[in-house]
Amino acid sequence: MKKIKSITLVLWCLVFLLGCKEDILAPLEQDEVAPGMISSPSTVSTAGAVKITYNLPSDEDLMYVMAEYTTKYGKVVRTKASSYINSLTIDGFADTAVYDVNLYAVDNSENRSKPMTIQVRAQEPAIFGIRRSIELVDDFGGINIRFKNPTEANIALVVSYKDSLGNFSTKETIYTKVKEGNFSSRGFSSQETIFGVYIRDRWDNRTDTAIASLTPIFERQLDKSKFKVSTLPTDAAVGWGLPVANLWDRVIAAEGSMWHTADVGMPLQVSFDLGVTAKLSRFTLWQRQGVWIYNHGNPKRYEVWGSNNPATDGSYTNWTKLVSCESKKPSKQPTGLNSNEDVAAAARGEEWTIPLDAAPVRYIRIRVLEVWIGPGGKAAHVSEMTFFGNDK
Structure with a gap:
């Protein structure tokens, strides 16, 4: 009997709470008295933004301050700041024109004060300075885009081309x-x-478009059937029966088709012959897959060197460093914890661009400086490598 009464009491409480839902969500105080105006506003302009500092009214129920202005495109923008601070920043200005900004004090009943109207002028938005620095040049299979972004602003570069119908x-x-x-x-x-x-x-906000008529440099994937093992005296010994040739066997996911060294310590290197002399444009490296991604002997920091006449003693005489690489884990989670994004990135492979001014080479040397298991790692492993460029 007591149990039934307890259940009944709980049900009545739920009915009461649901019936009072609107009252619970409503403001605790309701009045129609507007707060006082803010006073003594001052401004500081930055790239595409203006910071406004002010004195707050003394109303006890003051909740926030709101700034409101209309953009050059006719859109009304509102920015709010808590009553616990005495400043707010309006960003996203599209130009350096003068804009009228209305500042309101708003209380707990959503009553607005009379507006304090001020005029503001932001500095030039970052995108326009970046636009002036853009350089477009021919690249392998497309174009190379270079620019300077000194303030490290978040931007989007939109790349387009004129198609066969004359449209971008x-x-x-x-x-x-x-x-x-x-x-x-x-x-x-x-x-x-x-x-x-x-x-x-x-x-x-958008800049005007940089236009260039360019002819992409011929590029194709190098033929892996021409690659050859070309071990030099200082190259790392093979471990676990997994030879250098596995780097170009066109198999990525299988556990038994990778290159794996013995425990020789860092740095270590492996060398091989592309079979042709080519001006390289880029390459993709695939880690050992599965539970090993961003872990164990997968390279974290490494270099790729090129040569046309490697020294027979295994030294770096006649070798030129083409690129320094550092593998980045998208999620930045600790070793052993991989997000879906990490798995997808490892499956795509890590692509690296060779500088346009690099000379043609025939021989490649991978110099591993650090593996994902940490500085104490002694062995390295890689599933596959693919190279692109002009071998004509």
Whole structure:
């Protein structure tokens, strides 16, 4: 009997709470008295933004301050700041024009004060300075885009090209905040093409389009059937019966088809022959897959060197460093914990670009400086490598 009464009491409590839901969510205080106005506003302008500092009214029920202005595109933008601070920042300005901004004090009943109207002028948004620094040049299979972004602003580079109908079509959008940008957009045949690149920020402000007529450099994947083992005296010994030739056997996921060294310590290196002399454009390296991604002997920091006449003693005489690489784990989680993004990135492989001014080479040397297990790692393993360039 007591149990039935307890259940009944709980049900009545639930009915009461549900019936009072609107009252619970409503403001605790309701009045129609507007708070006082803010006073003594002052401004500081930065790139695409303005910080406004002010004195708050003394109303006890003050909740926040709101700034409101209309953009050059006719959109009303509102920015709020808590009553516990005395400043707010309006960002996303599209230009350096003067704008009227209304500042309101708002209380717990959502009553607004009379507006304090001020005029503000932001400094030039970052995207326009970046746009002036853009350089477009021919690259393997496409174009190379270089720019400077000194404030490390979050931007989108929109790459387009003029298609067969004479219309600009978007090829890709590159999101970045790097200070020194150097990106390549590929997938084009080696014929003259008109390219366009413009910059967009997160408020959808846009620059004009940089236009260039360029001819992409011929590029193709190098024929792996021509690759050969070319072991030098200082190269790492093979471990676990997994030879160097597994680097180009076209198998990525299988556990038994990788290159694996013996425990020789870091740094270590492996050398091989591409079978042709080629001006390289890029390469992709696939880690050992499965539970091993971003772990164990997969390279974390490594270098790729090239030569046409390697020293027979295994030294670095006649070798030129083509690129330094550092593997990045997308999730940044500790070793052994991999997100879906980590798994997908490892499956795609890590692509690295060879500088345009690099000389043609025939022999490749991979110098592993550190593996993912840490500085104490003694062995390395790689599933597959693919190279691209011009071997004509």
